[in-house]
Amino acid sequence: MLCKFFTIGAGGGGDVLSAYFVGLILKKEFNSDFICGGAIWERYRFDKKPGPRSIKEILNARRINDCLAWMRNALLPNGFKPAVAEVAEIAGDAVGIDITKPNKIAKSIKDFCYSNGFQPVGVDAGGDILARGNESVFSPLCDSIMLCALAEMKAPIAITGFGSDGELSRDEIERYLSELAELDALIGVRLLDKSLAKDILKKAERVKSHASKIPLLAAIGYYGEYESWDFKINISILNALVFFVKSEILFELNEMAKAVKGCKSIDEANEALHALGIKTELDLEKEMFEKEK
Numbered sequence: 001m002l003c004k005f006f007t008i009g010a011g012g013g014g015d016v017l018s019a020y021f022v023g024l025i026l027k028k029e030f031n032s033d034f035i036c037g038g039a040i041w042e043r044y045r046f047d048k049k050p051g052p053r054s055i056k057e058i059l060n061a062r063r064i065n066d067c068l069a070w071m072r073n074a075l076l077p078n079g080f081k082p083a084v085a086e087v088a089e090i091a092g093d094a095v096g097i098d099i100t101k102p103n104k105i106a107k108s109i110k111d112f113c114y115s116n117g118f119q120p121v122g123v124d125a126g127g128d129i130l131a132r133g134n135e136s137v138f139s140p141l142c143d144s145i146m147l148c149a150l151a152e153m154k155a156p157i158a159i160t161g162f163g164s165d166g167e168l169s170r171d172e173i174e175r176y177l178s179e180l181a182e183l184d185a186l187i188g189v190r191l192l193d194k195s196l197a198k199d200i201l202k203k204a205e206r207v208k209s210h211a212s213k214i215p216l217l218a219a220i221g222y223y224g225e226y227e228s229w230d231f232k233i234n235i236s237i238l239n240a241l242v243f244f245v246k247s248e249i250l251f252e253l254n255e256m257a258k259a260v261k262g263c264k265s266i267d268e269a270n271e272a273l274h275a276l277g278i279k280t281e282l283d284l285e286k287e288m289f290e291k292e293k
Contacts, residue, residue, distance in 0.1 A: 003030055006118035008097065008109070009038025010146035010157065011125055011165070012139055012281075013083040014209025016094060018125040018160045020087050021200055021216070022242060025190055026121070035118065037068070037095030038084050039142055043229075046080050046208065048292070050285035051266055052142070054100045058082075061096060067108035071096040083207055090203040099142060102263045105149040113153075122150040122157035122247060125211040126165025129157065130176040133256050133278055137167045141280040144256040145269055151251030156187055159243040164214035166231040170238070177243055185249035192219040192240040215239050 007023040009015030016038030023034035041052035061069040072088040088094035129143045180186045197219035210228040218239035226235045263269040
């Protein structure tokens with residue numbers, strides 16, 4: 001029976017590009033169709049409203065259910081085209097995920113997958129979804145919310161980029177992946193194909209995501225230092241590896257994901273991480289917003 005995939009960017013908006021190329025990897029391996037998607041949360045430099053966007057705030061979004069919408073030709077209120085809409089242009093369409101209602105995400109994805117015969121697969125660019133909460137990560141809130149939803153569905157998660165987001169160190173990623181292997185939570189590893197990477201880089205020039213483009217650069221042979229948004233990272237062929245892990249076991253290791261379980265709003269989820277002593281990307285965006293007033 002032909003299996004179809006719904007590959008879901010689990011981090012910020014740019015992870016949808018990783019979801020797109022993971023979908024292509026699965027399509028080639030399983031001779032399958034796929035749809036890609038991701039959270040509607042752009043970097044503050046592109047969207048000055050702190051936090052993720054709800055579907056009702058997006059122009060031209062075509063609602064699927066509570067938390068999902070088709071995003072081709074979609075725009076933010078400021079006229080900026082979010083990453084998921086940019087990827088929709090090259091993928092035919094893509095699904096935006098409204099994470100402002102965390103407790104409804106899993107059901108929305110399950111209903112969509114059940115109606116269309118899709119297998120959900122989470123995708124994280126860089127590997128920060130592996131974090132435990134005591135590291136220097138910039139986006140724990142979105143990752144925690146999405147990991148919670150993916151674990152509820154027992155959807156596998158593809159980890160791309162091997163530190164391409166500049167958050168976890170390579171040593172931390174290696175240690176966490178080894179821990180997952182010991183727990184029988186490592187499903188498999190793939191190498192991003194050079195010809196596929198070259199093709200995607202040409203098509204995705206306008207997609208604003210360094211973390212998702214670094215694996216593509218690594219696959220075509222880039223080696224050495226690369227300047228990303230606000231930091232520099234060393235790139236090698238390791239960044240072209242894609243690790244597939246079991247979300248339900250990763251969830252059990254992650255106190256942040258456990259903390260946001262059942263939260264009904266983005267602010268409630270944010271406060272749940274504050275209770276663990278964790279500062280989030282939403283806090284940083286609110287601080288920047290206040291400074292610019």
